[in-house]
Amino acid sequence: MSITKNVALLASLFLCGCVVTVNDKVLVGKNRVVAWESKLVIAHRGASGYLPEHTIAAKAMAYAQGADYIEQDLVMTRDGEVVVLHDHHLDTVTDVRDVFPQRARADGRYYVIDFTLAELRQLAVSERFQEIDGERSAVFEDRFPLMQSSFGISTFAEEIELIQGLNKSTGRPVGIYPEIKSPAFHREEGKDISAAVLDILSTYGYTTMQDKVFLQCFDPFELQRIHAELLPAMNMAVPLVQLLGSGPDYEPLLTDEGLQQVAAYADGIGPSMFLIVGQESRASDLATTDLVERAHGLGLAVHPYTFRNDQLPAFVDDYEQLLRIYLDDLDVDGVFTDFPDLTVAFLESNL
Amino acid sequence: MSITKNVALLASLFLCGCVVTVNDKVLVGKNRVVAWESKLVIAHRGASGYLPEHTIAAKAMAYAQGADYIEQDLVMTRDGEVVVLHDHHLDTVTDVRDVFPQRARADGRYYVIDFTLAELRQLAVSERFQEIDGERSAVFEDRFPLMQSSFGISTFAEEIELIQGLNKSTGRPVGIYPEIKSPAFHREEGKDISAAVLDILSTYGYTTMQDKVFLQCFDPFELQRIHAELLPAMNMAVPLVQLLGSGPDYEPLLTDEGLQQVAAYADGIGPSMFLIVGQESRASDLATTDLVERAHGLGLAVHPYTFRNDQLPAFVDDYEQLLRIYLDDLDVDGVFTDFPDLTVAFLESNL
Numbered sequence: 180m181s182i183t184k185n186v187a188l189l190a191s192l193f194l195c196g197c198v199v200t201v202n203d204k205v206l207v208g209k210n211r212v213v214a215w216e217s218k219l220v221i222a223h224r225g226a227s228g229y230l231p232e233h234t235i236a237a238k239a240m241a242y243a244q245g246a247d248y249i250e251q252d253l254v255m256t257r258d259g260e261v262v263v264l265h266d267h268h269l270d271t272v273t274d275v276r277d278v279f280p281q282r283a284r285a286d287g288r289y290y291v292i293d294f295t296l297a298e299l300r301q302l303a304v305s306e307r308f309q310e311i312d313g314e315r316s317a318v319f320e321d322r323f324p325l326m327q328s329s330f331g332i333s334t335f336a337e338e339i340e341l342i343q344g345l346n347k348s349t350g351r352p353v354g355i356y357p358e359i360k361s362p363a364f365h366r367e368e369g370k371d372i373s374a375a376v377l378d379i380l381s382t383y384g385y386t387t388m389q390d391k392v393f394l395q396c397f398d399p400f401e402l403q404r405i406h407a408e409l410l411p412a413m414n415m416a417v418p419l420v421q422l423l424g425s426g427p428d429y430e431p432l433l434t435d436e437g438l439q440q441v442a443a444y445a446d447g448i449g450p451s452m453f454l455i456v457g458q459e460s461r462a463s464d465l466a467t468t469d470l471v472e473r474a475h476g477l478g479l480a481v482h483p484y485t486f487r488n489d490q491l492p493a494f495v496d497d498y499e500q501l502l503r504i505y506l507d508d509l510d511v512d513g514v515f516t517d518f519p520d521l522t523v524a525f526l527e528s529n530l
Numbered sequence: 531m532s533i534t535k536n537v538a539l540l541a542s543l544f545l546c547g548c549v550v551t552v553n554d555k556v557l558v559g560k561n562r563v564v565a566w567e568s569k570l571v572i573a574h575r576g577a578s579g580y581l582p583e584h585t586i587a588a589k590a591m592a593y594a595q596g597a598d599y600i601e602q603d604l605v606m607t608r609d610g611e612v613v614v615l616h617d618h619h620l621d622t623v624t625d626v627r628d629v630f631p632q633r634a635r636a637d638g639r640y641y642v643i644d645f646t647l648a649e650l651r652q653l654a655v656s657e658r659f660q661e662i663d664g665e666r667s668a669v670f671e672d673r674f675p676l677m678q679s680s681f682g683i684s685t686f687a688e689e690i691e692l693i694q695g696l697n698k699s700t701g702r703p704v705g706i707y708p709e710i711k712s713p714a715f716h717r718e719e720g721k722d723i724s725a726a727v728l729d730i731l732s733t734y735g736y737t738t739m740q741d742k743v744f745l746q747c748f749d750p751f752e753l754q755r756i757h758a759e760l761l762p763a764m765n766m767a768v769p770l771v772q773l774l775g776s777g778p779d780y781e782p783l784l785t786d787e788g789l790q791q792v793a794a795y796a797d798g799i800g801p802s803m804f805l806i807v808g809q810e811s812r813a814s815d816l817a818t819t820d821l822v823e824r825a826h827g828l829g830l831a832v833h834p835y836t837f838r839n840d841q842l843p844a845f846v847d848d849y850e851q852l853l854r855i856y857l858d859d860l861d862v863d864g865v866f867t868d869f870p871d872l873t874v875a876f877l878e879s880n881l
Contacts, residue, residue, distance in 0.1 A: 229700055239581060239587035239588070240594040243590075323699045324691075324698060327691040334680070338679070341679040347673075347674065349580055
């Protein structure tokens with residue numbers, strides 16, 4: 180990280196509002212977390228470059244690699260449990276087709292919401308694959324082999340207990356970075372996933388802006404609901420992050436007016452990395468946007484996704500160059516990465 | 531490590547027999563592995579200083595922390611499966627008393643050999659505890675909390691698949707260090723655990739002195755049987771390590787004659803650390819034995835146990851001092867440790 184740049188950012192924050200430092204966080208304005216003394220390494224689905232995503236083992240590995248925050252994608256089961264899985268489908272990371280062949284919906288997919296937790300416990304979790312005519316092939320071929328060893332689906336509570344237990348045994352304060360997946364889908368299925376997630380956060384002590392948590396979601400209406408209704412009703416306040424995709428749906432949020440609206444309920448944004456540097460950029464001619472600058476101007480932290488050593492954008496030759504552009508040159512506040520080890524090593528060598 | 535010392539050791543090996551270097555191993559004499567170009571960090575039951583011992587998560591963490599070898603203690607189930615657990619009892623690391631209250635033997639203990647693998651799958655694995663009058667308390671109180679998160683018992687095959695899968699995804703060549711537990715007990719129960727373990731090693735490609743494996747056992751008769759009968763019958767040759775306790779049973783093996791007998795079937799010894807420096811030593815007056823020197827003179831690698839940051843011998847003030855005495859001053863070839871991270875950091879800072 181650039182110490183100079185950060186001091187400048189802190190100074191500008193200090194000029195624009197009340198600044199309080201709690202641990203390594205800097206709070207501003209309405210108790211908002213807007214900047215950190217160091218860049219954050221957010222383990223995207225765990226150390227998913229090396230072990231099957233969202234398994235307890237992948238989280239333990241991410242923890243050992245020095246991640247500051249570990250991500251949990253959250254979906255709900257038929258019996259109302261919150262489990263850690265990237266999709267509300269099961270068929271690309273488990274053996275559900277083999278164990279429950281009759282349980283697909285008309286679209287051929289197997290939905291988490293159609294299974295109880297006890298049923299999900301019977302599934303083996305695999306490195307991510309695509310399946311065509313019964314043939315499975317790896318999405319990332321240099322990663323952990325498909326359908327090996329023994330991994331299962333975990334609940335959100337179990338993963339929090341892992342991280343809090345490790346915080347005790349290591350003495351490090353690693354945070355959680357839960358994402359509420361598809362709240363509208365869950366509502367149609369009769370579940371209020373946001374309320375369920377906040378309940379669990381409250382149970383495990385994540386209730387204030389000082390706690391080591393970011394709560395993320397793609398759905399701006401749901402985040403506004405969480406900010407305006409759910410959190411106040413539970414007497415909670417946790418940092419919220421608006422995720423931003425690169426499709427047309429997100430264009431209104433990316434305008435000056437849209438971003439101001441985001442800043443009214445969120446404390447950070449989690450944009451696709453290509454909203455910061457255009458995907459079609461060439462190394463000699465980076466199409467850089469002003470998103471980071473505009474977000475920082477509104478007091479929003481910026482945590483782009485997804486930084487992968489084995490899936491580099493065309494505009495860089497290696498992973499270090501990618502990190503240098505985003506973390507040093509463009510000054511984002513942290514990155515979602517499948518490779519926490521390489522990202523920690525970059526930041527440490529860069530001090 | 532001391533490069534100078536190692537060069538001297540290699541030179542002495544070269545003078546005393548045929549030396550071949552394969553990867554980072556130095557082989558001598560009858561294809562024996564006797565020295566490494568670097569000291570080995572052997573993760574004792576995984577990163578067990580931080581996560582419940584022998585869980586897949588503890589192994590993933592040990593892997594991420596840079597261990598060279600990861601240990602598996604092996605016992606057998608009623609239906610002949612080889613599982614990874616330190617004891618042939620279940621009651622100090624699982625909730626077996628709650629799940630199967632009627633299944634204790636007359637001595638009040640719950641034996642792995644009395645349960646099928648399917649039954650063991652129903653148990654939750656915990657950080658190690660003692661239980662007195664139904665009250666559980668942690669053996670190491672600063673470690674992972676008792677009965678938290680969700681951990682299970684793994685088979686030896688599943689753990690090998692974890693390590694081999696990580697070897698693929700990381701590109702590192704991490705080895706396994708299985709221990710055959712209580713072969714006489716298993717024999718009384720009608721099981722040949724050594725034959726079962728060698729079968730699995732063979733299935734997963736650990737069949738030659740060049741493969742990343744050490745096979746350890748406390749029982750000298752069983753190691754002799756493995757060396758003289760089982761390995762030749764399977765056309766296998768893997769490095770064997772004679773474990774040595776500090777009780778009177780091991781005194782015959784520690785004499786010059788005993789150690790020569792060990793060298794006839796084993797490639798290394800795994801002694802209690804107190805067989806190298808007396809437990810009653812004071813910092814100003816270390817009661818050092820000549821065991822390392824005598825073992826090295828016979829071409830035996832020396833891997834003492836167990837190096838724990840939270841259970842230091844009285845003769846040191848801190849963990850680094852402990853490592854300095856054994857790895858630098860007394861030149862052991864590797865250590866079994868509950869804290870792979872601290873041990874890797876010591877060796878790296880010491881280069």
